[in-house]
Amino acid sequence: MGRPPCCDKLGVKKGPWTPEEDIMLVSYVQEHGAGNWKAVPTTTGLLRCSKSCRLRWTNYLRPGIKRGGFTDHEEKMIIQLQALLGNKWAAIASYLPERTDNDIKNYWNTHLKKKLRKQQQSGHGDHSVPKNDGFSTSHSVSRGQWEKRLQTDIHTAKQALHEALSFENQNHIILPEDDVLSTYNKPSNQTPVYASSTENIAKLLKNWARNVPTKPDEKSIFTNSNIPFDKNSMAHENSITSSGESTNNKDGVNLSQAFDSLFGFESFESTNSDFSQSSTSPEASQYHDHERKKDFLSTEVPGLSMLENWLFSEAGNSIKVKEDLGDFSFDENSHFF
């Protein structure tokens, strides 16, 4: 007898989320804050599992998420942090608050792994790039070897982070010590910013309403070039048309209007901060707390908390490094690697 599933399998919808569902979820979070996910389906009437709601919010709808277009520095940080932390995507994501762990994980699996493999094969890869997948394989290495490698990786990680931190556009990287939410209000001049999800939904809906064909099954919805590429939206469209629950033009407009009234959107560009500011209330601070909480480096591993502090300290402190690491027992903490 295992633990029962988190939600009743019957009557629970799966697959891509529709804009209507997104709106319901966002309005719930707006009203009640992000949390108590169990209550979301009952409160909103969403036919979704609570886990699915949480996932949708954290990976897609929450404000301040940047999608796609990983910068070189972000890429470098991911590589180094992965080498340092292994597949601790949540921990890695805590250093890149605009990115979700899922996004980073996907990017690693689809791009970076391949890139590293290529560099290894060519034999002239970036010396700062670790020559392995991180500590996932380190168990097979003798302790002396992986301790040595740990220090090497830490060194390269620190180097990369220092570079990243001194990068002139610091909007890209925010340390966990910084207020995550402070980034939400920063003007985003980076190109591929998918940006505040509420904007996205609103934009989506507006374009959707604008482009809804007279025939419900016409495949021109979401093809407007102004919409950020969003396969999921296509999936939405597909699911809507295939299930026969097509939303007609009128409904689309109403949804859009409803959304506008809900979040006060008139123009997306000018109202970016609307939701952000409202997010600084309980829900946002809850999220912020969560971000801090999930950073296992600082909350769960005292030894690594020191390591983290050192990692972000001024460069060139190699003596201090040795001292600090000297206090850190690899034996006691080896299970974290």
Add this chain to the structure above:
DNA sequence: AAGCATAGCAACCGCACAGCG
């Protein structure tokens, strides 16, 4: 143009952990 292969990514699944009674 059609069919097939591959890439990219959103979402799901199951386990682990923390908090609470």
Add this chain to the structure above:
DNA sequence: ACGCTGTGCGGTTGCTATGCT
């Protein structure tokens, strides 16, 4: 101390887009 419940996390799957033949 124990069981229950909610949440977090990492691995994996499956769908869609894109590229290639």
